[in-house]
Amino acid sequence: MKRQELDMEAWQEREAQKERRRQKKRALRLARIAKWDPVRFRYGRIVRHLIFYFVFIMAVKATANPVSVDDPDFMVRCGASALAMLISFIFLDGVFVLYDPTARRRFCHEPPKETGIFSEWKFALCSYEFLSKMVTLAILPSFWSTSYFLYPLAIFFNRIEFSRWEIWGLYLLTVLPIMAVIDLFMRVRTRRYWRDLDEEEAIDKRFDFLAMIWLCVLIIFGVGFVGFYFTATGLLIGILFMPGVWLTIVSVILALFLLHYIRAFWIRARFIKNLKKVCKEEGAELLRIAHPYRSIFIKKRNAYEFTIKVNGKTYACKMISAIFKSVPMIFCDKESGYFKFGIQVRKNDLFTFRSWFTHGFEAPEADQKILIVNPAPHRMKAIQLYTAFSSENSAFVTEGKYERMLDNASSVYDATVFSGNGFLNAVKRNCLDKRDDG
Numbered sequence: 001m002k003r004q005e006l007d008m009e010a011w012q013e014r015e016a017q018k019e020r021r022r023q024k025k026r027a028l029r030l031a032r033i034a035k036w037d038p039v040r041f042r043y044g045r046i047v048r049h050l051i052f053y054f055v056f057i058m059a060v061k062a063t064a065n066p067v068s069v070d071d072p073d074f075m076v077r078c079g080a081s082a083l084a085m086l087i088s089f090i091f092l093d094g095v096f097v098l099y100d101p102t103a104r105r106r107f108c109h110e111p112p113k114e115t116g117i118f119s120e121w122k123f124a125l126c127s128y129e130f131l132s133k134m135v136t137l138a139i140l141p142s143f144w145s146t147s148y149f150l151y152p153l154a155i156f157f158n159r160i161e162f163s164r165w166e167i168w169g170l171y172l173l174t175v176l177p178i179m180a181v182i183d184l185f186m187r188v189r190t191r192r193y194w195r196d197l198d199e200e201e202a203i204d205k206r207f208d209f210l211a212m213i214w215l216c217v218l219i220i221f222g223v224g225f226v227g228f229y230f231t232a233t234g235l236l237i238g239i240l241f242m243p244g245v246w247l248t249i250v251s252v253i254l255a256l257f258l259l260h261y262i263r264a265f266w267i268r269a270r271f272i273k274n275l276k277k278v279c280k281e282e283g284a285e286l287l288r289i290a291h292p293y294r295s296i297f298i299k300k301r302n303a304y305e306f307t308i309k310v311n312g313k314t315y316a317c318k319m320i321s322a323i324f325k326s327v328p329m330i331f332c333d334k335e336s337g338y339f340k341f342g343i344q345v346r347k348n349d350l351f352t353f354r355s356w357f358t359h360g361f362e363a364p365e366a367d368q369k370i371l372i373v374n375p376a377p378h379r380m381k382a383i384q385l386y387t388a389f390s391s392e393n394s395a396f397v398t399e400g401k402y403e404r405m406l407d408n409a410s411s412v413y414d415a416t417v418f419s420g421n422g423f424l425n426a427v428k429r430n431c432l433d434k435r436d437d438g
Contacts, residue, residue: 045129078160100129147167268321272292282430286307304317307363307366308427313367328381329379333413335359
């Protein structure tokens with residue numbers, strides 16, 4: 001017994017030494033970041049803007065179509081090139097704004113407080129990142145690849161004969177404001193995502209450089225490939241001059257998007273029908289049911305939909321909908337969670353977007369709270385805290401977070417989660433009160 005205690009103490013000491021070495025390396029890394037981040041933020045940002053403009057021009061060159069006044073289809077060619085330029089700017093601007101480690105660390109270290117509806121827009125508009133980028137984009141086209149901005153100007157003014165300084169002047173009046181609005185929107189969207197990160201997550205993301213290279217290459221070649229065939233097929237002619245074709249394309253895109261909501265509505269309706277049937281067959285008392293379809297469209301609600309009484313116990317049930325089956329659903333605290341949209345390369349997030357929902361609710365009259373995810377996604381997780389080792393005789397304590405996979409009857413903080421079919425089966429088997437605490 002004594003030997004085992006000595007082995008345990010030796011193991012604890014080794015683990016404590018490893019942890020101290022890790023903490024020391026991390027402290028040195030944080031010191032280097034703190035030393036050089038102000039320099040990167042102020043002066044390295046100009047280099048970043050130059051790289052952005054270079055990549056943007058490369059993407060435009062990939063789809064540029066030489067035009068002349070004698071060409072009867074010069075407006076079609078200009079329209080295709082202007083559209084490719086717009087798509088390239090939107091994607092590239094989103095990449096450069098999202099994968100900005102110095103701005104992210106600076107923002108997460110001391111995020112500005114939201115004081116109103118438009119406060120986030122005001123912060124982004126007055127930020128050094130935005131203002132320096134707009135100044136750079138205003139100056140560079142005066143001497144670098146000015147002729148490529150002829151394409152949007154030809155659409156605006158229905159002609160292609162401009163001098164170099166006319167192109168630059170009209171670019172400042174027409175194209176640059178559009179770029180500013182797009183960049184501002186990207187910054188506001190990204191800042192809302194950054195607010196969900198803590199300072200540790202902001203520092204530990206090391207995938208920025210690789211992600212930017214991947215996405216920039218994909219955008220340049222992808223937009224170039226699509227742009228070439230887009231003009232070659234003549235589809236642009238139909239979009240520009242046949243409103244019926246444009247309306248059909250938009251309608252198809254909207255229909256594909258709404259199809260997911262129609263599917264969710266149908267699944268929810270089938271669940272409500274089966275719920276009433278099961279309650280009648282099993283003698284369960286369905287006390288009330290209110291607004292069963294509202295949670296499909298409104299994600300942030302603190303109310304629950306119905307109450308069921310089984311064997312003398314009352315269960316308050318809240319329904320949540322996962323519109324897209326392949327998107328993971330993650331419960332992060334007692335009140336809220338999010339659906340994690342994104343693209344991964346080798347288990348690293350190339351692009352992520354979080355759509356938040358509320359699952360917490362108050363039901364003091366109920367014996368137990370239940371969350372019914374209907375329709376349900378392929379994967380559900382809950383973020384849990386853990387302590388790897390804790391002892392009164394040692395100062396070595398490791399705490400962290402991990403994602404626990406959820407299934408039917410899994411505990412999620414103060415509630416129990418079920419899929420729609422899992423809940424109905426639990427009512428049939430009389431095991432609603434059973435919980436898997438993981």
